[in-house]
Amino acid sequence: MAATRNGAPSAGPVLPVLGGKRESYRERVADALRAALIAGELLPGEVYSAPTLAARFGVSATPVREAMLDLAKEGLVDTVPNKGFRVTAVSEKQLDEYTDIRRLIEIPVTVGLVETADPVALEALRPVAEAIVTAAAAGDLIAYVEADTRFHLGLLALAGNEHLVEVVGDLRKRARLFGLTELVERGQLEASGQEHIELLDALLARDTEAVRSVITRHIGHVRSLWAQ
Structure with missing residues (x-):
C-alpha cells in the first residue's frame, strides 16, 4: 500500500524484501522515495527523519538514510542536521x-x-x-x-x-x-x-x-x- 499524503504510516510495507547485494536494496528504497516525492506524497519544505520514513514505508532506517543521501546528491532533498531531510521546493x-x-x-x-x-x-x-x-x-x-x-x-x-x-x-x-x-x-x-x-x-x-x-x-x- 502506498503511503498516505497526510504523512500517516501506510498499513503495510511498500517495498518488497529483496535478495542480492545491499546496494540493490538501497537503490530500490531510493526509487520508491523518489517516486513518492515526484507524486507529491513527500511535500516540499517538509522535513522528514529517516526513522519516520522507515516506519511509513515499512523498512529499516539505515537504507532510508542512505537513499535520502543519494537524493540529496541529486538535489531533490536538503540535509537538515540532527533532524533529517527537507524536500526541495520546485517553482x-x-x-x-x-x-x-x-x-x-x-x-x-x-x-x-x-x-x-x-x-x-x-x-x-x-x-x-x-x-x-x-x-x-x-x-x-x-x-x-x-x-x-x-x-x-x-x-x-x-x-x-x-x-x-x-x-x-x-x-x-x-x-x-x-x-x-x-x-x-x-x-x-x-x-x-x-x-x-x-x-x-x-x-x-x-x-x-x-x-x-x-x-x-x-x-x-x-x-x-x-x-x-
Missing part, C-alpha cells in the same frame, strides 16, 4: 520549463520511433504500460510513477541515445505531479494511464500522426490535467 516556472524541454525532446524522438523501433522491443514494453494502468486503478501513486518512468525511459532508449535518456530521466526526477491524488479521486488517472497503451498501439501500427497526437497530449497532461 511553477521550473515545472513549466522542465515540461517544455520534455516536449522538445520526447515528441520528435517518439515520432521517429515509428520508422526505427523494433516491434518486438515495443511489445516488450506492454507489461510496463499495463502496470501503469493497474497502479492507477489501485490509486497506488508510487507504483504509478515508478512504472511511468520505466515506460518512458525504456521507450526513449529504443532511439539508441543514452545521453538523451539521462537528460529526460533527470528532468523526470525533478518534476512534481501534485495533481495525481485529485485524478485518483476523480477517477481520471486510469484513463491517463491508458494513454501508454494507446501510444504503443500507434507505434506498432506505424501511424505517425496518431503517435504525434498521443505523445503531445500525454506530455501536455503533466502541466494541465495532472497539475489542476
Whole structure:
C-alpha cells in the first residue's frame, strides 16, 4: 500500500524484501522515495527523519538514510542536521520549463520511433504500460510513477541515445505531479494511464500522426490535467 499524503504510516510495507547485494536494496528504497516525492506524497519544505520514513514505508532506517543521501546528491532533498531531510521546493516556472524541454525532446524522438523501433522491443514494453494502468486503478501513486518512468525511459532508449535518456530521466526526477491524488479521486488517472497503451498501439501500427497526437497530449497532461 502506498503511503498516505497526510504523512500517516501506510498499513503495510511498500517495498518488497529483496535478495542480492545491499546496494540493490538501497537503490530500490531510493526509487520508491523518489517516486513518492515526484507524486507529491513527500511535500516540499517538509522535513522528514529517516526513522519516520522507515516506519511509513515499512523498512529499516539505515537504507532510508542512505537513499535520502543519494537524493540529496541529486538535489531533490536538503540535509537538515540532527533532524533529517527537507524536500526541495520546485517553482511553477521550473515545472513549466522542465515540461517544455520534455516536449522538445520526447515528441520528435517518439515520432521517429515509428520508422526505427523494433516491434518486438515495443511489445516488450506492454507489461510496463499495463502496470501503469493497474497502479492507477489501485490509486497506488508510487507504483504509478515508478512504472511511468520505466515506460518512458525504456521507450526513449529504443532511439539508441543514452545521453538523451539521462537528460529526460533527470528532468523526470525533478518534476512534481501534485495533481495525481485529485485524478485518483476523480477517477481520471486510469484513463491517463491508458494513454501508454494507446501510444504503443500507434507505434506498432506505424501511424505517425496518431503517435504525434498521443505523445503531445500525454506530455501536455503533466502541466494541465495532472497539475489542476
